[in-house]
Amino acid sequence: MSNPDRADGVTRLDAVVIGAGVAGLYQLHRLREMGLTVRAYDAASGVGGTWYWNRYPGARFDSQVEVYQYWFSEELYKSWKPSERFPAQPETEQWLNFVADRLDLKKDIQFNTRIASAHYNEDTQRWIITTDKGEQIDAQYLVACCGMLSAPLTDRFPGQSSFNGQIFHTGLWPKEPVDLKGKRVAVVGTGATGIQVIQTIAPEVGSMKIFVRTPQYVVPMKNPKYSQAEWDQWGAQFHELKKRVRGTFAGFHYDFESGPWAGKTPEQRLAVLEKFWEEGSLAMWLATFAEMFFDEAVSHDVSEFVRGKMRERLHHDPALCKLLIPTDYGFGTHRVPLENKYLEVYLQDNVEAVDCRQSPIECVVPEGIRTADGKVHEVDVIILAVGFDAGSGALSRIDLRGRGGRSLRAQWQQEIRTAMGLQVHGYPNLFTTGAPLAPSAALCNMTTCLQQQVDWITDCIDYARKHGKRVVEATQAFEDQWVAHHDETAAATLVVKTYSWYMGSNVEGKPRRLLSYIGGVGNYHRQCDELAASGYPGFAMS
Template sequence: MASTASSAQPVDHDVVVIGAGFTGMYALHTLRDLDVVCFEAGDGVGGTWYWNRYPGARVDIESMQYSYSFDDDLQQEWRWPEYFSPQADLEAYANHVADRFGLRERIRFSTRVDGLRFDEATDRWHVSVAGGAPVTARSVIAATGALNARNVPDFPGFERYQGEWHHTSAWPRDGVDFTGKRVGVIGTGSTGIQSIPVIAAAADHLTVFQRTPAYTLPAFNRPLDEAHEQDWKTNYRQRRAEMRTNTAASYRTSEVNHGSVFDHTPEQQREILEQAWSMRNGLLFLTTFTDTMTSLEANEVVAEFIRQKIRETVTDPVVAERLSPRTYPVGSKRICMDTGYYETFNRPNVELVDLRETPIVAFTEHGIRTADRDHDLDVVVLATGFDGVTGSFLRLDVTGVDGITLREKWQHRATNYLGLMVAGFPNLFMIHGPGSPGVLSQMISSGEWQVEWVTRLIRELRERGISRIDTTPEAEQGWGAEMDEMAEHTLYQYADSWYVGANIPGKPRQFMIYIGGFDRYTSRCEQVAQDGYEGFVLTPARASV
């Protein structure tokens, strides 16, 4: 695409894809026979695994299933060195896929979309890209990622700090040298938990500023066993099929149903939990009992087991207590997986600051001032997370029908239908958007399915001469009510998590993820399609278009 002035004649495409992560690349591949272009803000593919290069960055889904399923030759030829892949291996896999399927020629790298405007007269989206020629398209697929819009809290005096600072999702490609330095890490969510042990091993002194303690389980990562790899490759077809009918779009090789927590004596509970703890698949720990996520009393049994593990690991009882979550049920925030996280606090060069006891007052020129003292720091690492689920879409500055912006539409609630479309924003399809299974599913598998549903719809509309598809406010309201009703029967409502937007000041509180299960979600979407796209409004092309 030529870099001409914005007044130039727009270049028209069938489809614009935003984002060259795993779902964006699959959309490009699926629509390869159409005129499709992809805009990617980074200079490489991989999405999450392009941007998040922080120390210790690693996936929490087993490598053999955290991969594409659409091409069996790809599944058979690629080799994963570890059970849980580090960032570098995942980025390498994304690059391999881009090269193998010839995707790069349609990707415009280092090109950020800074505006989308729907033209009602032509049923086209006008796509504005920073420094690029104007573009129009009949359809837009926003594959921008659920965790992409980084959150940098408004710390008082932050601009005064003279030292080095980095956000975990904008890590320098060449890394950061912590040798001999005083380092502060703010945040103990997933990125903090993964990076803290690595930083502690290099830094002269590490201060961890903890806002809310997290439940984290051992990953038990290790080199991938050849027999395990071959077992997967032999059975890929069967297991991928099972994943498509699974509540989390994943294959649970070691899941054992032990019924309710209260079907067992306290001694039996601990024995079962001990076995689950050592199963070498931390995320399955929460499925040990059937009522962990529906009963506060059952949840507390599991939570106390984890707190006891913390007390057994951390030698200082005061530090162990500060690291022990007590204000929310286990699993109601994203469960973390770690490699030596709690053990790190036994190191003599590591200090834990509980911000609930001594909050940050301000940044100074030399570091951070908390309520009790100053902490001089050479490097500050912000592991402060993201404006989850909705943030990446809002950042696109979208204007729909009648000049309504997406930010205005979502001022009080992130309305949507099927997690795919928002009323008043025709022909704009969201992947992993609010109202979809998103982060509560295995995201490559669920992303593949969503892309297939959307691209099949795009083709059908072309064949039928439909120039515009939109959803209705009534369909949005129904989907929202269903989302709320399902969430009310779980323990997610008891946590101030990014699942409900609680980490972003002023963000409307709602549970943004479809919790009914990936299998139920796909059945609903397929039924909607079979019923003639119930809840959608299809407008035939006009002669002037």
């Protein structure tokens, strides 16, 4: 980047990128390629986004590493050698640093800096952006790559500050090692993150109390090591994989290709389920039968198959089965966690499961956690795996104001709306990745969807500039049309009937709407491509 203009203490840029994770790094690279003066800002001290903050014990992704990749450079893909199919957080953070160093991106990233506000100036048609350090930036374009799970719910229970021991939120885990050996540990939350923590720390803690509210269907992860020869085989498929992930339902290299449920005998259906169960990946969720998302009867049968697998591992213990095996929602309508001997942890003598449906957490006290039955669970360490204000939370925590001083935070407190998760009407030249109403908000292999959005945004800006346009804004009519299509698509599924973060149910007062577009990644990409090929109808340029 050429040096930004500075006048009256204001930094003047063509574009500001918020975030230096998977999307932010690629967006910085693409805008620099166009010759724009651009800088990325991140609250962390290094690159990585979610892979910087989520360094809790056991953190690893559950997309296979061969598709959790950047697709703009075959040479980049082949020159990084992962150690295993599902690498852990430290290796993923190293990979993103490797990418940033290869592309020389860090010189244009300002770390340890949070964007506090961004106000659109209608007179200049530019954004005035302020950091938590007081720096003012004047930029034409603002691209939010804040992440869909980057607003942790930290103050979850009354009395947290009174606790005599240590409290950690998994999404804000310290860099320094946390010693849990021999300690009395409480883990609150049994979603994908809580499961990874629980199975990882179980061998070292003195005792563990696990506070269970919503049980999860789980699938055992198979995580083989990768040799150089095996990685070379994946490298040889680079172009095929790149094309493949863009067209599947969830952006992986597998898809629903087993044929329709109705056309199979019970024995054939069982064979498909057994085959994908043995796969040890999210293919059990995203490559068996799509009907599980729509049809109550199919959902029941697939769910019962998974319940049977879980019962066996819990030794058919009636109390544990009742607490840990879901019965009030179907398999796949929540996020499906992959795990490694998670259920077996509950069979340990030093582990106690606390039923939070029977007796919810009331507050944190100096000695530990008090539940509604009046019992105080005394512990030394509390680990909060209580999740995030997903999709909308990161942007809502910035004071974002568009035309007429309208506040995005206030609008989204009333109703969460976007135009394809790429823009919001009333906020000219604000582009978003990982925002609500796009597959990238939840239902996608993130590298697939985030790169597609970055490419679309970059091409849109390039198109505007080449046509002498300074401002791009989604129209009200187009946003209305997309919201209606999104809702109609969602309403046909069982997902909208569940209580989950997919629906915003985990945040009190959050408007209820499926956060992620569920019409399929391939379908979404096709619609985006058609818009671009037609000159961006629905996006007013002036």
